[in-house]
Amino acid sequence: xxxYTKRYLLLLTSILILAALIPGSAMAQGSYPTDDDVNAVxxxxxxxxxxxxxxxACGTTACEQWRGIIRDRLSEGWxxxxxxxxxxxxxxxxxxxxxxxxxxNWLVYIVPLLIxxxxxxxxxGAFQRWRKAEPEVSSRKNAKQAAKLKKAPDExxxxxxxxxxxxxxx
Amino acid sequence: MAADIGFGSLLITLVVxxxxxxxxxxxxxxxxxxxxxxxxxxxxxxxxxxTISVGxxxxxxxxxxxxxxxxxxxxxxSMPDYLKITALWGGQAGSLLFWSWxxxxxxxxxxxxxxxxxxxxxPWVIVISLATLxxxxxxxxxxxxxxxxxxxxxxxxxxxxxxxPGGIQLFPRDGxxxxxxxxxxxxxxxxxMQYLGFVAFIIPYAFAMASLITRRADDRWIQLSRRWTLxxxxxxxxxxxxxxxxxxxxxxxxxYWGWDPVEISALMxxxxxxxxxxxxxxxxxxxxxxxxxxxxxxxxYNLVIFGxxxxxxxxxxxxHAFSKSSIGPIFxxxxxxxxxxxxxxxxxxxxxxxxxxxxxxxxxxESLIIISVVLLLGILVTSFWGVMFPKISELVTGQKVTVGPxxxxxxxxxxxxxxxxxxxxxxxxxxxxASFKHLGRLLWKxxxxxxxxxxxxxxxxxTRWPAVVAFWLVAFVLAVNAFEFFRRTRVRRKxxxxxxxxxxxxxxxxxxRAFSAMIIHIAVVMMAMGIIGIEFFQIETxxxxxxxxxxxxxxxxxxxxxxxxxxxxxxxxxxxxxVSVNKDGQxxxxxxxxxxxxxxxxxxxxxxxxxxxxxxxxxxILVDWKVVSSEGATxxxxxxxxxxxxxxxxxxxxxxxxATTWPDKKSKPLPVRAR
Numbered sequence: 001x002x003x004y005t006k007r008y009l010l011l012l013t014s015i016l017i018l019a020a021l022i023p024g025s026a027m028a029q030g031s032y033p034t035d036d037d038v039n040a041v042x043x044x045x046x047x048x049x050x051x052x053x054x055x056x057a058c059g060t061t062a063c064e065q066w067r068g069i070i071r072d073r074l075s076e077g078w079x080x081x082x083x084x085x086x087x088x089x090x091x092x093x094x095x096x097x098x099x100x101x102x103x104x105n106w107l108v109y110i111v112p113l114l115i116x117x118x119x120x121x122x123x124x125g126a127f128q129r130w131r132k133a134e135p136e137v138s139s140r141k142n143a144k145q146a147a148k149l150k151k152a153p154d155e156x157x158x159x160x161x162x163x164x165x166x167x168x169x170x
Numbered sequence: 171m172a173a174d175i176g177f178g179s180l181l182i183t184l185v186v187x188x189x190x191x192x193x194x195x196x197x198x199x200x201x202x203x204x205x206x207x208x209x210x211x212x213x214x215x216x217x218x219x220x221t222i223s224v225g226x227x228x229x230x231x232x233x234x235x236x237x238x239x240x241x242x243x244x245x246x247x248s249m250p251d252y253l254k255i256t257a258l259w260g261g262q263a264g265s266l267l268f269w270s271w272x273x274x275x276x277x278x279x280x281x282x283x284x285x286x287x288x289x290x291x292x293p294w295v296i297v298i299s300l301a302t303l304x305x306x307x308x309x310x311x312x313x314x315x316x317x318x319x320x321x322x323x324x325x326x327x328x329x330x331x332x333x334x335p336g337g338i339q340l341f342p343r344d345g346x347x348x349x350x351x352x353x354x355x356x357x358x359x360x361x362x363m364q365y366l367g368f369v370a371f372i373i374p375y376a377f378a379m380a381s382l383i384t385r386r387a388d389d390r391w392i393q394l395s396r397r398w399t400l401x402x403x404x405x406x407x408x409x410x411x412x413x414x415x416x417x418x419x420x421x422x423x424x425x426y427w428g429w430d431p432v433e434i435s436a437l438m439x440x441x442x443x444x445x446x447x448x449x450x451x452x453x454x455x456x457x458x459x460x461x462x463x464x465x466x467x468x469x470x471y472n473l474v475i476f477g478x479x480x481x482x483x484x485x486x487x488x489x490h491a492f493s494k495s496s497i498g499p500i501f502x503x504x505x506x507x508x509x510x511x512x513x514x515x516x517x518x519x520x521x522x523x524x525x526x527x528x529x530x531x532x533x534x535x536e537s538l539i540i541i542s543v544v545l546l547l548g549i550l551v552t553s554f555w556g557v558m559f560p561k562i563s564e565l566v567t568g569q570k571v572t573v574g575p576x577x578x579x580x581x582x583x584x585x586x587x588x589x590x591x592x593x594x595x596x597x598x599x600x601x602x603x604a605s606f607k608h609l610g611r612l613l614w615k616x617x618x619x620x621x622x623x624x625x626x627x628x629x630x631x632x633t634r635w636p637a638v639v640a641f642w643l644v645a646f647v648l649a650v651n652a653f654e655f656f657r658r659t660r661v662r663r664k665x666x667x668x669x670x671x672x673x674x675x676x677x678x679x680x681x682x683r684a685f686s687a688m689i690i691h692i693a694v695v696m697m698a699m700g701i702i703g704i705e706f707f708q709i710e711t712x713x714x715x716x717x718x719x720x721x722x723x724x725x726x727x728x729x730x731x732x733x734x735x736x737x738x739x740x741x742x743x744x745x746x747x748x749v750s751v752n753k754d755g756q757x758x759x760x761x762x763x764x765x766x767x768x769x770x771x772x773x774x775x776x777x778x779x780x781x782x783x784x785x786x787x788x789x790x791i792l793v794d795w796k797v798v799s800s801e802g803a804t805x806x807x808x809x810x811x812x813x814x815x816x817x818x819x820x821x822x823x824x825x826x827x828x829a830t831t832w833p834d835k836k837s838k839p840l841p842v843r844a845r
Contacts, residue, residue: 034712034713035711035712035713035714035804035806036710036711036712036713039710039712039806046572046574048570051572052428052430052431052572052574053423053428054423054428054574056423057421057422057423057424059422059774059776059793092569092570093569093570093571093572094560094569094570094571094572095572096571096572097572097574097575097576097577098572098573098574098576098577099559099563099571099572099573103567104563104566104567105563105571107559107562108555108556108559108563108571108573108577111555112548112551112552112555112556112581115551116544116548116551116552119544119547119548120544123540123541123544126528126529126540127529127532127537129528129529
C-alpha cells in the first residue's frame with residue numbers, strides 16, 4: 001500500500017514538473033481544448049448510466065454534459081489524471097475502464113492468471129507422464145527388441161490395410 | 171384466433187416434449203422399442219408444432235394486432251413488412267419463441283437420420299434434447315408468453331392471455347416500433363445465425379451425454395455429431411462476425427467489438443466450442459484426451475444456456491440485453507441442474523474415458539493442438555471472470571466497478587499472437603511424433619519468405635514492434651500453408667502422370683479435411699490482419715466545421731458539402747450530411763453520414779458514411795449539427811486500416827467450414843457383398 005502511494009506521489013510530482021516545464025502545451029491554462037483533447041480523456045471513462053459504452057462514443061445528453069465538464073476542466077489546466085480522479089470521487093470506481101488495483105479488486109487480475117497457470121501445470125503434468133513412460137522403453141537391455149516393439153503397430157496396420165485392399169477389390 | 175392457435179400449439183409442444191421424455195425413458199428402461207419409437211415420433215413433431223406457433227406470431231405482427239403486448243412493443247404501422255417479420259426476434263418473448271423454434275428444428279431433424287446402428291443412444295438423445303426444449307417452451311408458456319394482450323380492469327391496465335374478471339380488451343392504434351438499432355439489414359441475419367449456432371450445440375451435447383449414460387468409450391458419438399458440430403460452429407462464428415459488422419455499421423463508434431458483456435457471452439461458447447472441435451481431432455486420431463473433450467462439450471452447451479441467461483435475465487446492461495425479467499432464477503436453476511448433472515455423470519464414467527496413449531513429443535500435432543486449446547481456454551476464463559466480476563464486487567464490497575476493453579485486450583492480444591505462432595507450426599507437425607529437426611527442415615524456407623512480413627512494414631515506416639511481430643506471424647502462416655500445399659502437389663506430380671492442374675485437384679480431394687482446415691486457418695489469419703489493423707493503427711479526430719470546411723485525418727481530408735434534413739415514408743426524420751473525401755488534392759469519394767430519428771420509438775440511430783478499400787476504411791460519423799448551416803456540424807472521423815480483411819476473412823471462413831462438412835465420397839461405407 002505504502003509502495004503504491006509512493007509510486008503515485010512520484011508520478012504526480014513528475015507530471016507536475018513536466019507540466020511546469022512545458023509552458024506552451026495545448027493543455028496549458030487559457031487555451032481552448034479541442035474535441036480530440038476531450039475525447040482522449042473521455043475514452044477512458046464510463047458514465048454510470050450507459051454501462052459499457054465509453055464516454056467518447058456515447059450519445060446521451062448526460063454523457064454530453066460529462067464531456068462538457070472535461071472540456072471545462074481541461075481549459076482550466078487540469079491534467080488527465082486529475083480529471084479522472086475528480087470523476088472517481090464523484091461517482092465511484094465504476095467510471096474507470098478497469099477496477100483500480102487495490103484491495104478486493106486485485107481478484108479480478110489474479111484469478112484468471114491463477115486458473116491459466118493451473119491449466120499449464122496440468123499440461124506439464126501430461127508431458128511429464130510421457131517422460132516417465134519413455135525410459136521404460138529405452139531402458140530395455142535389448143534395443144532391438146524395443147525397435148521391434150515400436151515397429152509392431154506398423155506391421156499390424158499394413159496387414160489390416162492389405163486385408164482391406166483385398167476386400168474392396170473382391 | 172391466431173393467438174389461440176399459437177398459444178395452443180405452444181402448450182401442445184410442451185405436453186408432447188414431456189411425453190417424449192417419459193416415453194423414451196420408459197422404453198429404454200423396459201427395453202420396449204415401441205415406446206422409444208413413439209418418443210422419436212414425438213420429437214419429430216415438435217418442429218411442425220412450434221412452426222404453427224411462430225407462424226401465428228408472425229401473422230399477428232404482419233396484421234398490426236397491437237392489442238397484443240408483444241406486437242405493440244416491437245412493431246408499428248410505419249414499419250415495412252420485412253421488419254415486422256424480423257420483429258419476431260426483436261423482443262424478449264418473441265426471441266425466446268424463435269430460439270425454441272430453431273432448437274425444435276434441430277431436434278426434429280436429428281430424428282430423421284438413420285438410427286439402425288445407434289439404437290442404444292437414441293432414447294437418451296431424445297431425453298436430453300427434449301428436456302432442453304421443454305425448458306424453453308415452459309419459459310414461453312408461463313413467463314414470457316408472446317400471446318398476451320392488454321386488458322383494462324378496475325385496477326388499471328394489465329396483460330393476460332385470457333380475459334381477467336371484468337376486463338375489457340384494449341386496442342392501441344399503433345405500436346412503439348422496433349428499436350432503431352435493430353432495423354439494420356445486418357440485424358436480419360445476425361440473431362438467427364447466432365441462435366442457430368447456439369441451439370445446434372445441443373446435438374453434440376445430447377450425443378455426448380447419451381454416450382456417457384450408455385457407458386460407451388468409443389468415438390461413435392463424435393462421428394455421429396461431427397457435422398452438426400461443424401454447422402453449429404459455422405453459425406456461431408457467423409453470428410459473431412455479423413454482430414461485429416452490425417456494430418461497425420450501426421453503433422457508430424468506429425469499432426466492431428467493444429468487449430461488451432453480451433458480446434462476451436456469445437464469444438464464450440465459441441471459445442469452448444472451438445477448443446472442443448480441436449480436442450475431437452486428437453480423440454479421433456490418437457484416442458487421447460477423451461475426458462477433456464467431454465468437459466469441453468459440457469462447457470460449450472452450458473455456456474450457450476448461460477449466454478442466453480445473461481442476455482435475458484436483466485442481470486447485465488448492454489446494447490443487446492432485453493428488459494429486466496423474472497426468468498433469471500429459473501434459468502440459473504436449469505444451468506445448475508445441467509452442469510451438476512453432466513459433471514456427476516462424467517465423474518462416474520471418468521475411468522471409461524481414460525486413454526492409454528500419452529503425449530510423446532513436444533512438437534507433435536496433438537501437443538500443439540492441446541497448447542492452443544489451453545490458450546483458447548485462457549481467453550475463456552478471463553472473459554468469464556471479467557463479465558462476472560462487477561456483480562461479484564457489488565455483492566461483496568457493495569461497490570460497482572467496470573471491467574472494460576483494456577482488461578480483456580491485455581490477455582486476448584498476446585494469446586492471439588501465441589495461437590498464430592502455433593498455426594505456423596501445426597500444419598507441418600505430424601501426429602504422435604515430430605522432432606524439432608524435422609520441423610526445422612520444413613520451416614526454414616517459409617521462414618525466409620515470411621521475413622517479407624517484417625521487411626515491408628519496416629520499409630513502410632512501422633515502428634511498433636507488436637504490430638511488426640503480428641504482421642510477421644501472418645506472413646509466416648500464409649507462407650507455411652502455401653509451401654505445404656505445393657510440397658504435396660509436387661510429390662503427387664513426381665509420382666504420377668497428372669498434369670499440374672490434375673495433381674492440384676487430386677491433392678485437394680485426397681486431403682479434403684486437411685485442406686479445408688488450411689482454408690479456415692488462412693481465414694483466421696486474414697481476420698487477424700483486420701484486427702491488427704484496427705487495434706494498432708486506428709486514428710480518429712473530431713471537429714466542428716462550417717459548410718465548405720475541412721477536417722484532415724492521416725492522408726485524407728473530408729469536406730463538408732451540405733446537410734439535408736427530411737422525413738421519410740417509413741417514419742424517420744433523417745439528417746444527412748454530404749461529405750466529399752479528398753486524397754492528394756483529388757476528390758475520391760462522396761459519403762453520406764446520417765442520423766435517423768425514429769418518431770414511433772423516439773430513438774435515434776447513427777449511420778456512418780464509410781469508404782472501404784482493401785487498404786483502409788475512412789469512416790465518418792455525423793455527431794451533431796446546427797440547423798443554421800453556417801454554424802456547421804460536428805463530425806467524428808476514423809481511419810481504420812485493413813479492417814476489410816476481417817470481413818473478407820469471414821467469407822473465406824465460411825468456404826472452409828462448408829468444405830469440411832462437404833460429403834466425402836471416400837467415407838461412404840463400402841457395400842457388403844455376400845460371398
